Amino acid sequence: MDAPLRLFRGGPIDYVTMDYLAEVTMSIMQRQKLRNPERGYATDFVQFVDEVLPDLKKRGVRIIANAGGVNTEACRAAIMESARRQNVSGLRVATVSGDDILDRLDQFRDSGVRLAHMETGEGLFDADRKILAANVYMPTDGMVRALDEGADIVITGRCTDPGLVLAPVLHEFKLDGWDGIALGTVAGHILECGAQSTGGNFTRWWEVPDMAGIGYPIAEVSDEGGLVITKHEGTGGMVTVETVAEQLLYEMGRPDHYITPDCIVDFTSIKIAQDGVDRVRVSSVKGSMPTETLKVSISYLAGYKATGQLVVSGPDALAKARLCAQVVWDRLAMSGCHFDDTHEECLGVGVVHEGIVPPAENAPEVVLRLGVKDVDRAKVDRFGKEIAPLVTSGPPGVTGFAGGRPKAQEIVAYWPALIDRKLVRSEVSVVEVGS
Structure with a gap:
């Protein structure tokens, strides 16, 4: 709970991005929602927003989080209520949905969509299964639209971890070409595990100073396509070529073919160099067109x-x-x-x-x-x-x-599958407190 607060208050920052969803989390949230229609989202996120609301508009910080789980509207309602309680006006809160396809599975089965297991090839509907949750890893377009419409807080369901960072990069700079999208994706990949790129889980752990007060990573992105990874001054941990390189290797898969809904990144093209104390510059990122399919995370009993x-x-x-x-x-x-x-x-x-x-x-x-x-x-x-x-x-x-x-x-x-991206689309809704 303290880490995002330290990030928010510890120095200059424009966006705070927060990831709450592991693969199994969606099924847990679906069950919460069945028991209580006003649940099914990350309540910790609402507590964090409640803490920072008085300073959010004043400092001009915007928040993007996949805390909506399977109930983005209920998550937004809780935040709006917090804003009204604290007399915060003018706050614009967006929801981005469309990832939850649980209620559409019968329709997909009847139309011949197999949702084949990515490793075994077995179709999801080849046997009787008690399916608990089904969510598509959505592209960032919905988050970008929400930011373009002036949202101060963007609440999403399932999306990719790097997408939470890519969205503000695309909103701010409108980068052209696949290389620009790949740069924002790599920035998100480095930030997605929090302190893992600032000394957490580092193989040379004994060199990491003040691990108890470890600082979380910050991506400085410029309109020329520059990217520097750093952290707030005075925080623990360290940002070095080695800590960043280790995070780049995290869940990479095929190095020259890192697939996301927004692009494919060639990690073999990346160059990293120390750019001062606790500053690492990332450059030469190359990207290409994404696949025609999106990954679906399905869980069943x-x-x-x-x-x-x-x-x-x-x-x-x-x-x-x-x-x-x-x-x-x-x-x-x-x-x-x-x-x-x-x-x-x-x-x-x-x-x-x-x-x-x-x-x-x-x-x-x-x-x-x-x-x-x-x-x-x-x-x-x-x-x-x-x-x-x-x-x-x-x-x-x-x-x-x-x-x-x-x-x-x-x-x-866990049942990983692929779906034609034409079968899903992001839905964006922006509401202002008091409207």
Whole structure:
């Protein structure tokens, strides 16, 4: 919560962009909306806006966020109410929608749109699935239109992370050609993970100063197509060629063919150079025409899961942990419980780098973590009842049972697909407080 406030108040800035949506988030928000029609968006965003509203118009800062989730109108209503409560007038709040296609899936199925899985090729409708959410990664055109119409705050549903930054770049400079769009996209790609480009998650982490007060990245873009990555003075972290380069590699995929709804970027063309303390210049970005399809993020119910863990300590801790696991599997089998999938790991002996480093056979304690997955919730619940008894009916040195009995949880699976971009379009609505 403090990071965006520090960014807003820490120095000169024109736009604050905020990303709230992971792949699974949309299904969570759909369920929130089903329970309460006034929910289904990121309430944390409303809290942030509530904090900065008195200074927003005064400082001329504009905010762009995909906090609308699956209910952009309700998110806007909450912000408008906050503005009225604080007597803020003249505030223009835009919603950009069109990404949510959940209610159109029957129409797509009947018209022969397969929404094939991008890895397996299986059609979404080839089997009966309980689909929870379906959202298209939309181009930035809707956000740009909202800014062109004078919006101070732009609330979107699903869009690309770089698009949140590309939109104000295109609004401000009207850059011509694919290279200009690619430049704004790269700026967004560098900023999209927050402090990851200013020292967070940096491989040389011991060199990063004041990580507790780490500053978030800022993109300085000029009308000549220049791009510099920096941060507010006096904040922690650092902006170097190395920190920026590591972020460029994040989720890149094919380096010469980074696909977005707005363009395709050739990352092999990019040049980066130090341009002063905590300043890195990015140049020579090349782009080309985008694809005719857009990516769709679909989530569906795929059964149930449960995980449980115990701490096993003392001599032969690893051997005792493995025995505990076998006892659980044997007891479940004796009761007729066989699962679609099971998982077993001993944390503390090198499991994260299994196959790369040898296990620490003599570890003084390990954390045994067990998990199951199945379409039958009753069997998953039964698994949860077998963890605690090991404290007294397993080998010695078993402890750490906390948090209660493992409970069955729904598995929300991810289905990536492509859709013809002609089948969707952005809808923009701008409303002013008091209108």
